[in-house]
Amino acid sequence: MLYCHLRLGLVATIKDRANEIYKKVEDQKSSRGRNQDAILAACLYIACRQEDKPRTVKEICSVANGATKKEIGRAKEYIVKQLELEMGQSVEMGAIHAGDFMRRFGSYLGMTNQAVKAAQEAVKKSEEFDIRRSPISIAAAVIYIVTQLSDNKKPLKDVSVATGVAEGTIRNSFKDLHPHLPKIIPSWYALEEDLKNLCSP
Structure with a gap:
């Protein structure tokens, strides 16, 4: 142990x-x-x-x-x-939030502090929308998106391995997040023009 x-x-x-x-x-x-x-x-x-x-x-x-x-x-x-x-009572497990995983996943992938910070902000913002995905799936999709907007792009496969989320699940979460990206991704990190050019994985 x-x-x-x-x-x-x-x-x-x-x-x-x-x-x-x-x-x-x-x-x-x-x-x-x-x-x-x-x-x-x-x-x-x-x-x-x-x-x-x-x-x-x-x-x-x-x-x-x-x-x-x-x-x-x-x-x-x-x-x-x-x-x-x-x-004789229910067991408190504590809620899981996508942000709980960002620093660790970012470190596995060798992301810059700035990229991790952007991902953390994006994940926090994503909670304002009704995205019916698990926090870990949202974390993985946001990490994928943030790395695609940086000079240090990560292949979907690497994000999948680092986060333990299947590639197909990341793809679907990406689709669910896509319409909200201008409101989710911090403007200091990426321009709206960059978001429009993002390709689906």
Whole structure:
């Protein structure tokens, strides 16, 4: 478990929270016979969310001893149910916002500070519109758009690998964001003329 924290750059409070969740679930005894790697990974995922340092399931998956996204997802639902039974109340997970991922994804892609700042502003603005996509899909599409407007253009494939969002999902999110780009992308970063010349991925 400790190795995961080092790889994901997590703080001690998250480690403590994950251990606390795991202990509660283990005390229930009903986790026997379940995939322990998936249970541990799901505890980590929930702890990150509760401590306002969310990681994507794909990021958790990368350190989860072979547990799949599906197994971690199932384990997460199981743990939340167990905790709710024990506490008699719903488990607070903390909302995920697209902005939570920008700095990390930007760093994976070697984006400049200015590009990351533009992406963060754009994501914040995008929340004013009714774009029915997950925060991570919006983050990935905004990163793709911002890099296309810079001298350091990133191929769709690279953005997909860095964010863990499928290329098709980024394409669809791009289409949903496209009509709002003049209001979303900061004017200090790109001119309206540049936005018009943006090609769909």
